[in-house]
Amino acid sequence: MRGAQGDLLRLVATGQAESRAELARLSGLAPSSVSLRVEELLDAALLVEEGAGTSRGGRRPRRLRVSPTAGLLAVADLGAHHARLALLDLSGVPLVVEERPCDIALGPETTLDWMAAAFDDLLRSHAPPGVPLRGVGTSVPGPVDPATGRVVSPSRMPGWNAFPVAEHLGAHYDLPVLVENDANLMAVGEARAWPGCDNLMVLKAGSGIGCGLIVEGRLHRGRGAAGDISHVRVRADSSAICSCGHPDCLEAYASGAALMGALADRGFAVHRPADVAALVADAVPEATALVRNAGRLIGEVLTVLVNFINPDAIVVGGSLSGAEPLISAVRAAVYERCLPLATRDLEIAVTRTGPDAALLGAGSLLLDAVLA
Amino acid sequence: MRGAQGDLLRLVATGQAESRAELARLSGLAPSSVSLRVEELLDAALLVEEGAGTSRGGRRPRRLRVSPTAGLLAVADLGAHHARLALLDLSGVPLVVEERPCDIALGPETTLDWMAAAFDDLLRSHAPPGVPLRGVGTSVPGPVDPATGRVVSPSRMPGWNAFPVAEHLGAHYDLPVLVENDANLMAVGEARAWPGCDNLMVLKAGSGIGCGLIVEGRLHRGRGAAGDISHVRVRADSSAICSCGHPDCLEAYASGAALMGALADRGFAVHRPADVAALVADAVPEATALVRNAGRLIGEVLTVLVNFINPDAIVVGGSLSGAEPLISAVRAAVYERCLPLATRDLEIAVTRTGPDAALLGAGSLLLDAVLA
DNA sequence: CCAACTTCCTTCGAAATCGAAGACAAGCCG
DNA sequence: CGGCTTGTCTTCGATTTCGAAGGAAGTTGG
The missing domain is CATH 1.10.10.10 (Winged helix-like DNA-binding domain superfamily/Winged helix DNA-binding domain)
Structure with a gap:
């Protein structure tokens, strides 16, 4: 085109x-x-x-x-233990969305070949005949070098460091291939649901904490790690050493993984971040208190960024976004501590796009590649 | 055009x-x-x-x-007690730069009329005959609403709140008029000296602390206060209440004003931030220790932003930029605490443009307005 | 010194784009 | 119902922009 x-x-x-x-x-x-x-x-x-x-x-x-016959995009949102897969038409509307279990710890080759097979599967069962596949894209839960499409020192992806994801996936297809960080794709997907908001911070609160940044309507990539807030030092009473080696990183207190650990220590059966949100929904006091504290810590980190960036909105997504106390605590911290000019028209809200945000974001960026 | x-x-x-x-x-x-x-x-x-x-x-x-006869731009960098004024040709090269005392506390009308008179003065004495003035611009040491050209709740500019600076200055001229925050203009000016660095954070360490952000080669304005880091809460032993009403703002410990206060308490005669830098240059231990501590605090704030934005460079300017311990401490904090991916190719350096950065930045943005 | 190659700039017919004017198709309103 | 207004879309000649080809002015290397 x-x-x-x-x-x-x-x-x-x-x-x-x-x-x-x-x-x-x-x-x-x-x-x-x-x-x-x-x-x-x-x-x-x-x-x-x-x-x-x-x-x-x-x-x-x-x-x-x-036209519905103009083409299809195959996209995936890759998590640690499951992937969401979808076929989209060129306007980004999903024909089918599925969630399938997988395990990224099996390494990049296995995972990506599995993904390609899953795409073929979806295409066989759901693609109307004669409609061509025009692009393939996936998120990964780690930093991606925008220049090379390689994963760079991902803490949650053992065996993936420096692996050329885009290249390997591209070997299956003679098509544009997109590989991007999950929070970034989520931000892109969410951005389309926020017309008029050209500057957006999208927080992904799942088992990790990620953030995607939209500036002037475009994804800000930086050197591949842009949007990272996991390893900011927070003011904490106790002292915890993060996996990165530094003390008191936000991730060590406020990530879904940290909350799951704390709740497991107290005898609760939690296996995924959504379980934490479920406990909060059931008004379990320990869970609520932990989540509220996590929200406060995240909010305090966001104050710095809100003063600096002046976004139009902060959108919270990820599997913990259903926990109302998290959002409330973020709001409280940001509105209390930020400059009035920065918060005057700032909206802090839960995702409008839901769990498919990253899939839609992948479609959006892929469209650019397809129409380039 | x-x-x-x-x-x-x-x-x-x-x-x-x-x-x-x-x-x-x-x-x-x-x-x-x-x-x-x-x-x-x-x-x-x-x-x-x-x-x-x-x-x-x-x-x-x-x-x-x-062509040198294509036109001139009149620009000013307005500080609390003095202003730098310049005439530039359309390629941004200064014909003349002058520093004159003034006092913004006299209020916007007085100050801006004085500025217009100073511009006329410069034009009479330095403009070649027949070369038309094509634009006028000034920095102000406070937030500017990008939409209206008004100053918005500036802490260091008594009597200026909500004053329509661009409009008032424009009444003297039938030309494009630019009004922008001083750190922002400094960032724009500095950016031209850093080719290849599309994402830049420019720290202005003067009597206040400001920061200008360049993203994808363009100034990020946000809602007018973007780039503010003054009111970030820092980890401090004692407790100080900032003018904004919150405890332990960065400004209360690390700004030139705060350093001047601390040195004055210890019996040193300091009247402007440059005096602090001079004491450091003379290796006065109290001054060096204070400045190093300020650099550490600023650096700790910058770590959050560096992880989040992944800039290509951090440039330090302003009258304290001559104090080497400040830069060193910033470097130490950022390199120690940030993600490797974010610091791998990050340069932290002192201004390449010198004290005229904001003037050149004003010229750069004015050129866009003139050629629109 | 002379060919071979590079880069810079212009020439000129072909193609894309524009813009003004008008045809077209509604809603509005007495 | 029949003007009137408003916004949408097309027609067609004028203008701008393109692109391939070639001339101009260098460097490089035998």
Whole structure:
């Protein structure tokens, strides 16, 4: 897909434009040029005309949509013990989402080959005939070097260090391949649900603590570890040594793994972070207190970042995001301690996208690669 | 200056391109189109051809420069007790730089009218005849709402709250007017001296502590207070209440003002932050210890931001930047505590631009406004 | 010194893009 | 119901931009 057409298709696919007139406004092209390009996209069966939109006082626009036959994207959100897999159409709408158990500790080759097989499986059972696969993407729970698509010193991924994930996955396909950190993809997916918020911090509170940063509407990658808040030193009464070797990292107190450990010490049966959220939902005092304390610690770290970045919103996702005391404590810390200018219009909210945020984010970034 | 020409002129003015061929490479336009546009800019006397550049193995390029007669920019860097004023040509090169005493506590009208008079003064004495003034800009030592050009709750600027600085200054001129926070402008100015570093944190250590953030080559403004690190809570032995009402803000321990206070308590005669740096240069133990401690505290705050943003470099400027122990302590804290991935290629250095950074930054942003 | 190669810049026909004007299709309103 | 207004989309000549080819002015290397 070359330049101008790609831009137009992207605007339709991302839901920013639904008519030729909107395309003209957003793309900066002349209405006549837009008509020509759209005509070509219709001929190529990448776009379809679908009825009429709502009038804004004049003639009703002819609604444009990405054709369901334009192509599919296969995406995965890879966790430590299970992966969510999905097929999306080019506008990012899921045809099918599945969660399957897996184990990243088996190493990259095994895991990625398993993933490719799972994608084939989904395509066989759910892809309409004749619709081509156009891109493949996955999240990984660790830092990814944006230049090379390699995983870099991931603490939760034994055996994966410096493994060329994108390259290995790409060997199965002659297609654009995307590999990105899970919190980053979650941020991208979430960003589409927050129109008007160009600067967004998306916290992933799961068994680890991650954060994705959207600046001016675009994912901020840094050197691959951007968004890390796990290893910030927090003010704690006791003293814990983190796996990174430093004392009192946020992760050692406020991560899902830390909370699970603390609850297990007190005799609760918790096997995954969602179990912690469940205990909180059941109003178990120990769990609530621990989660609230975790939220306070996270919130105190976020104050620094909110003052510095001035985001439009902080969105909390991940399997602990269902624990209301966590969000409340984050809110309390941020609103109490940050500059008024930074919090005046700051929204702190739970995910609008739900558990598929990273899958949708992968679709969004993949679309860019496909239409490049 | 309309679009395409503006882009080309900007590339030459910012020193990114010196020949038609470079313009073609950087602008994405076809060589033939570049030649046409350059011809028009030469006819309009905005560009001049000036000899030949150095060959890169083939025909030598014909070097292009912005004409010295193309226009001037009047810029100021406004401090609490003095202002630096300059006239720049459109490529950002100063014709004249002066420092004059002033007092922002006299209020916005008085100060800004004084500034306009000072600009007129400079223009009379230093502007070549017939060269038009094309833009006016100033820094202010406080947050600026990017949308309105108003100062917002500035702690060091009594009487300025919500004052429409850009509007008032604009009444003197029928020209683009720029008003921006001082640390932000410093960051923009510094960024041009760090080619290849697209993500930059620029620390201004003066009587206050400010920070400007460059992301993907562009200034990050947030809601106007972005870059603030003054009011981060630090781990301190004693307890001090900051002017913002919270305990143990960084500013209360590590700002030039705080250091001056501490030194004055010990009987030293210090009247401006540079005096602190001078004491350190004279190896006065009390001053060195205080400055080193300030650097450590600042560095600890920066660790959070470095992990989160992964900048390419941290640049330290401001009147305390000459104090070597400050930089060393910042370096020590950041390199010790940050993630290896974040510090692997991180440079922590003193300003390359010197005291005129904010003036040059103002010129850089003004150029964008002039060529819009 | 002279060919071979590089890079820079221009020339000129082809192609893409624009923009003004108008056709088209609604809602609004007495 | 029939103007009136508003917004959408297309037509078509004018303009801009492109791109391939070639000339100009160097360097490099036998």
